[in-house]
Amino acid sequence: MKTTYEDSKDGKALTAIRTFEAPLNKVWNAWTNSEVLDKWWAPKPWVAATKRFSFTPGGEWLYAMKGPDGEEHWAIVTYKTINPNVSFTGTDNFCDAEGNASTEYKDTHWDVRFADNGNNTTTVTTTLTFGTQEDKDKLVEMGFKEGFSMGHDNLDELLKNE
Template sequence: MATELKLDSKLDLAFERTTSLPVEKIWKGWTDPETLMKWFCPKPWKVTECRIDLRPGGEFYTLMQGPEGEIVPNNGCLLEVVENKKLVWTNMMTQDFRPMVTDSMGFPLVATLLLTKTEKGTFYQAIVRHADEEGRKKHEAMGFKEGWGLAFDQLVDLMKS
């Protein structure tokens, strides 16, 4: 199942999984703030605030808290919303496409979530595009694949319960 986006190995990171859950449950996990707060960070991190205005130009905001009290705000803007199929956001803008001077992660990105309905559930793809190699390397070193994997497992467990 190929992605519709051309990936650049120097700039992009990708995460793929399959699950028996229907796309509607994965979509709800990503778009309902109360649900997202329960799974979005690999434990022991947690999301203490979340706002999602589900429309192009809408806010996508999470406030993450680490086990030692670290606070990481993530401000973003939704760029594309296709129900049960595609969610695209960036940390380079805030709501209503307002450019931001800086971002909380330390590197600009555009993230795309693609959900494909399969006979047995959902094929899940997350693609994060970075402005430069330094940003991609920094994101990878933060544990991109491990973190997205743990968070995905938490999402699946939550939505199965």
């Protein structure tokens, strides 16, 4: 299965939809456990490396995506709401290795929802909301869709091999 994308009518949101061939509890764990996130989040040949992680309201996930040539891009997620096995929300931004948010990019609001399809498959719907359409377009131009889809492919592979 492939990731599909939908733009909002106002151009300020992007929704990614992907169905995984795995039960809800495994998919939820893959999105909410840093040890598992590190195994699939980055598009190959990049890898994700967590520096700190607290999956609680107000908690943070500070991680780097590391390239094969030693390049690092840091990001920080601050979790806002968590409804176990149903959804979580938070803000995401590029940052430095200490978690100081980028001034070049604005926070993106993430709303991640999980649906048990009842046939050992789980659909994850991720809606990213931006301050402006220009902010969204900037992330898309950087290759967000391709990279996120590749991460989803990594997760598919991981779930099949567990």
